[in-house]
Amino acid sequence: MTRIGLSTSSVYPESTAHAFSYAALVGYDAVEVMVGIDALSQQTSAVLQLVEHHGVPVCAVHAPCLLFTQRVWGTEPWGKLERSAEMAHAVGAEVVVVHPPFRWQKEYARDFVDGIAALENSTGLRFAVENMYPWRATRRRGAEMYLPGWDPSTENYANTTIDLSHAAIAQDDVIAMAQRLGSRLRHIHLTDGTGSAKDEHLVPGRGVMGAAAFLRHLAATGFAGDIVLEINTRRCQDREERIADLRESLEFARTHFVPAGVSDGPAGSGPGPA
Template structure:
């Protein structure tokens, strides 16, 4: 008879620093602590604090919550951070090691990054082995211009058919890409490593709405993850700029986001500690 399996613990829910951008990581840590998030995902940007391991470690010590993932500066607005494309991944991996986490979120290459793109899949595999982290490639989307879609990412914006060992799934990006997140997550299986909790509409705009306010099957996808033994992490990545004009609104929205996550990420009774 096989020994009984250890019950799975709760799925951790972190707050991405992008949810308070352009405010700094220190503000994200404070909000995460006050609201009861399990940790913080740090998006590396032009803000020097987001790139400084010593200062980030001091925030971990001060607020008593860990960094759960590093988001490499592979966005369009962070192209000038940390130089070349592979340098961005290398330095993000080293920062993750320094802070005690093992997930590094990266976007696929832009179309104009031809040489980087041509060796991206193999390069990501080598980086996983070299740095001992999980380089989790994020789903993106076609850019829309005048109603038409333009392929702006190589080798592809959709990680499902690609040969990536680790994947990050973002619901807002899925909405623009007209992808059903539940079906995609089911297809990814154990390759799914990390989730950006948000929502969106088929509007052509990367809205990053609070979960439940768009058209993606967010609740159903989280419920599937909880029931299927998902052992990765979730990070709330919600745009809050529109809520900052009223005192307390940012905290209310991010608090509701955490409540949404905890509600739909409940493990089946037999799987809980």
């Protein structure tokens, strides 16, 4: 059954430990660990302790492939993915989320598609390559910053991730992307955006991406991966406001993603603990 998870990045600048606490409090089914500059996120033993303490499993590990995590777990990109796989195995996650290489990582990019397939074969995990976007200063001009490209549907990846905020920047139709990917769509970063050049990661429903219709499409087509809320709560003034955004996001997901054969209850009900 599809789980509704919370990315640890959703509570930044609070820590990975806080993310597990919020997930348990609000009622998320799982957590996606974003390996980043927070020391706890880099330590498998610490993550296991958080899982045990809060009773919330890890559904995915997000490899440290952002600009500001370029030195986390070293600078060799394949080594980062191997360590992400080791953490995923240890914490019981089946998915590693990974971004395509930056354009300047030419050697890494050259072998990326085949290398991801090889890692999946050797580890037994799903490396779900995420959609990114052209970098642009305005609506009209953009630069391709990723190789082989920002749209995973154009490559032969076995497993992929759709992020609605990234699709907003690229001005892509997420339902059309999901249709192109078909059964290769393994993982969702549920969020929203307005179509600006900024990676906004809004609470779903606060942007223009049709997040509700997208979730209904996923449910109707039998999507069986996990849906992870990856929102930006940095502007929240206090803990109560952050909890409210996390709760609104969870209720949105459960309201609009109702698999066939599951009765649609009131907002906040549905599959998984409320």
